[in-house]
Amino acid sequence: MATRARRSHRRTEALSRERIVEAAVELLDAAGEGGLTFRALTDRLATGPGAIYWHVANKGELLDAATDAVVAAALAVEPAALPDSPRDEIRAVALGLFEATEEHPWLGAQLAAQLSRNPAGTVTPRIFESLGRRVRALGVPRGDRFTATSALMHYILGAAGQNAANTTGAAALGPDADRAEFLDAVSTAWEELDADDYPFTRAVADELREHDDREQFLAGIDLILAGITALHPPDAQARTSPAT
Amino acid sequence: MATRARRSHRRTEALSRERIVEAAVELLDAAGEGGLTFRALTDRLATGPGAIYWHVANKGELLDAATDAVVAAALAVEPAALPDSPRDEIRAVALGLFEATEEHPWLGAQLAAQLSRNPAGTVTPRIFESLGRRVRALGVPRGDRFTATSALMHYILGAAGQNAANTTGAAALGPDADRAEFLDAVSTAWEELDADDYPFTRAVADELREHDDREQFLAGIDLILAGITALHPPDAQARTSPAT
DNA sequence: ACCTGAACACCGTTCAAGT
DNA sequence: ACCTGAACACCGTTCAAGT
Numbered sequence: 001m002a003t004r005a006r007r008s009h010r011r012t013e014a015l016s017r018e019r020i021v022e023a024a025v026e027l028l029d030a031a032g033e034g035g036l037t038f039r040a041l042t043d044r045l046a047t048g049p050g051a052i053y054w055h056v057a058n059k060g061e062l063l064d065a066a067t068d069a070v071v072a073a074a075l076a077v078e079p080a081a082l083p084d085s086p087r088d089e090i091r092a093v094a095l096g097l098f099e100a101t102e103e104h105p106w107l108g109a110q111l112a113a114q115l116s117r118n119p120a121g122t123v124t125p126r127i128f129e130s131l132g133r134r135v136r137a138l139g140v141p142r143g144d145r146f147t148a149t150s151a152l153m154h155y156i157l158g159a160a161g162q163n164a165a166n167t168t169g170a171a172a173l174g175p176d177a178d179r180a181e182f183l184d185a186v187s188t189a190w191e192e193l194d195a196d197d198y199p200f201t202r203a204v205a206d207e208l209r210e211h212d213d214r215e216q217f218l219a220g221i222d223l224i225l226a227g228i229t230a231l232h233p234p235d236a237q238a239r240t241s242p243a244t
Numbered sequence: 245m246a247t248r249a250r251r252s253h254r255r256t257e258a259l260s261r262e263r264i265v266e267a268a269v270e271l272l273d274a275a276g277e278g279g280l281t282f283r284a285l286t287d288r289l290a291t292g293p294g295a296i297y298w299h300v301a302n303k304g305e306l307l308d309a310a311t312d313a314v315v316a317a318a319l320a321v322e323p324a325a326l327p328d329s330p331r332d333e334i335r336a337v338a339l340g341l342f343e344a345t346e347e348h349p350w351l352g353a354q355l356a357a358q359l360s361r362n363p364a365g366t367v368t369p370r371i372f373e374s375l376g377r378r379v380r381a382l383g384v385p386r387g388d389r390f391t392a393t394s395a396l397m398h399y400i401l402g403a404a405g406q407n408a409a410n411t412t413g414a415a416a417l418g419p420d421a422d423r424a425e426f427l428d429a430v431s432t433a434w435e436e437l438d439a440d441d442y443p444f445t446r447a448v449a450d451e452l453r454e455h456d457d458r459e460q461f462l463a464g465i466d467l468i469l470a471g472i473t474a475l476h477p478p479d480a481q482a483r484t485s486p487a488t
Numbered sequence: 489a490c491c492t493g494a495a496c497a498c499c500g501t502t503c504a505a506g507t
Numbered sequence: 508a509c510c511t512g513a514a515c516a517c518c519g520t521t522c523a524a525g526t
Contacts, residue, residue, distance in 0.1 A: 015510080038500060048511045049501075055509095059500065105360070112356035115409035116349070120430045124406075125437060125445050132444035145444075146451040150403075151464035155395065158402030162368075165359035186364045193369060200376035200389075201369050207390040220395035227471030259491080282519060292492045293520075299490095303519065 015047060017055045017065070024066045028106045032168070036063070060117050067114045068122050070107055074100035075130050086137035087225060093130050094156050094221050095214070101160040105171070108164025111157055127153055139234030148228045155224055159217050166213065184209055259291060261299045261309070268310045272350045276412070280307070304361050311358045312366050314351055318344035319374050330381035331469060337374050338400050338465050339458070345404040349415070352408025355401055371397055382469075383478030392472045399468055403461050410457065428453050 013019060023044050027036045038049045038059070045052070056062050074096045101107045114123055132149040140148050170182035190198075190205035257263060267288050271280045282293045282303070289296070300306050318340045345351045358367055376393040384392050414426035434442075434449035 037498085039498080042512095048513095050503080050512070051510050053501070109353070109356045109360045112353045112405040112408075115405055116353045116412045120413065120433050125434060125442060129442050129445045132448065136444060146448045146455070147460060147463045148467065149444075149448075150460060151399065151467045154402035154406060154464060155399045155468075156402065157405060158398035158400065159394075161356040161359055161401060161405075162398060164356075168360045169364065189364050190369060198369060198373050200380060200393075201373045204376065204390045204393075211390070216391060216394060219391045220398060223392065223395045223471035223475055224399075224468055225471070226474040227467035227469070230470040230474045231467055281517085283517080286493095292494095294493070294522080295491050297520070 015045065015051055015055065020045065020052055020055055021062070021065045021069050024062050025069060025104070028066060029104055033106050033109070036066075063110060064114050064118050064121055064123075067107065067110045068126075070100055070104050071097070071111075071123050071126055075126055086134040090131060090134045090138075090152065090225065091218060091221055093134070094152070095218065097127065097156055098160060098163060098214070098217050101164045102167060105164045105167040108161035112161060124153075127156070131156075135228070138228070140228060140232050141234075144228075144232035148232060151224055151228075152221070155220055159220060163213055163217070179213075183211070259289065259295055259299065264289065264296055264299055265306070265309045265313050268306050269313060269348070272310060273348055277307075277350050277353070280310075307354060308358050308362050308365055308367075311351065311354045312370075314344055314348050315341070315355075315367050315370055319370055330378040334375060334378045334382075334396065334469065335462060335465055337378070338396070339462065341371065341400055342404060342407060342458070342461050345408045346411060349408045349411040352405035356405060368397075371400070375400075379472070382472070384472060384476050385478075388472075388476035392476060395468055395472075396465070399464055403464060407457055407461070423457070427455070 020041070023041055024036055027040055027044065036059075038052060041052060042049055056065070075093065077096050111123065114121060128149060131152050132145060135145050135149045135152070166179060166182060169186070170177050170179045173182055173185065187205045187209040190201050190208065193202055195202065264285070267285055268280055271284055271288065280303075282296060285296060286293055296306075300309070319337065321340050355367065358365060372393060375396050376389060379389050379393045379396070410423060410426060413430070414421055414423045417426055417429065431449045431453040434445050434452065437446055439446065
């Protein structure tokens with residue numbers, strides 16, 4: 001159906017790693033992980049596969065770079081005027097990542113995959129640093145910061161994956177199906193589970209229908225923040241000299 | 245190096261979906277997601293691709309089935325004598341899933357991918373039900389159970405993904421490299437990050453080196469449980485009639 | 489109903505050759 | 508140094524044919 005009007009320009013700019021990664025993100029956004037192929041990429045960039053391999057080692061590295069670019073962009077919003085309570089900042093950082101997985105539905109699965117492929121990569125430190133500074137500012141004692149920050153990060157990654165699933169699921173229902181429609185379908189499926197094996201899931205299925213993703217996500221963040229404060233009460237010393 | 249001794253039997257059992265899924269899990273365990281191909285599968289099962297397609301719709305469904313089988317097995321350990329405090333049960337269920345991602349390093353990434361591919365699938369309800377029952381038994385009021393259970397599940401999925409990354413990463417270092425060696429390498433990499441951009445991550449890098457994965461994971465569970473108790477204190481009514 | 493296996497379309501990657 | 512594009516090995520999937 002769509003007219004094949006790509007390659008309208010005969011490539012004015014030279015090829016670069018940035019342009020390639022940018023095109024990769026666009027392809028991923030448009031058609032998911034299956035949409036990113038070297039054929040589609042060469043088409044869009046009006047070049048041959050060899051040119052891409054000059055700038056990028058392989059497809060895995062390209063996926064890593066795309067993931068990193070999107071995460072970096074999501075975290076870069078911070079400098080703008082944010083509420084200055086560490087607690088609200090953590091909520092804002094978390095929500096920024098959450099929203100990135102809404103804009104880029106491939107991101108959730110990719111974050112997990114990227115970690116497996118390249119665990120020493122750049123994505124984890126980025127997120128970890130952004131959260132950890134605020135955890136320190138919260139007054140969490142030195143020895144408890146690693147645990148608290150990890151817990152926040154793991155929750156965010158897990159919830160982001162689930163959220164991406166809902167976006168993808170809605171898209172799979174049809175081009176004009178929205179999220180509410182999809183959650184309604186899942187909720188109905190849950191209500192039809194075996195009564196003996198799934199009493200709890202059946203009982204809360206209707207909450208899935210009504211729930212607001214963002215609110216739900218932030219409620220989880222609040223839960224963890226409450227746990228941090230309960231288990232690791234602010235250390236007076238850490239608070240008076242926050243740079244420690 | 246390994247002698248190609250597969251197919252020693254001329255297939256005594258008939259092919260079945262179970263046998264196929266079982267072989268798929270074995271291939272995934274042995275060589276990761278890249279190890280599962282229809283060629284390897286037909287080889288191992290001494291059959292042709294058409295036979296597999298008779299029992300399974302496509303590769304995605306096969307991956308889903310493998311993921312579901314492994315998760316179901318991990319959760320099935322429950323019936324055995326478990327500590328009967330809901331809190332300890334939640335810890336045990338969580339640890340069971342965590343250990344499953346250690347045994348099956350592909351599981352972490354696959355859980356995220358499976359959710360995206362088939363969000364209405366069987367894996368989420370299984371985990372959700374298992375955790376949710378204990379959250380109810382904990383005395384969490386009706387309206388807060390969904391949030392509490394979701395938070396636990398998301399944390400577990402995120403941490404499982406990260407843990408799988410460490411296992412995969414260690415394997416990538418070489419066949420005889422262990423986990424501690426890998427964490428040491430990541431820790432060093434973190435210490436070499438830019439001092440201006442990554443002060444927090446650099447400061448806690450050494451804790452990564454010393455940390456025990458399981459302890460760290462359970463500390464996160466405890467954090468969330470503490471948050472649940474703090475934010476949603478047990479409802480006396482729910483406790484006296486736990487079936488509500 | 490269940491299985492065989494050749495064939496197809498497509499993919500990531502390489503590399504000799506160009507500028 | 509950077510790019511071209513044909514070629515290669517491999518993959519998921521199909522399907523006419525068998526039992």
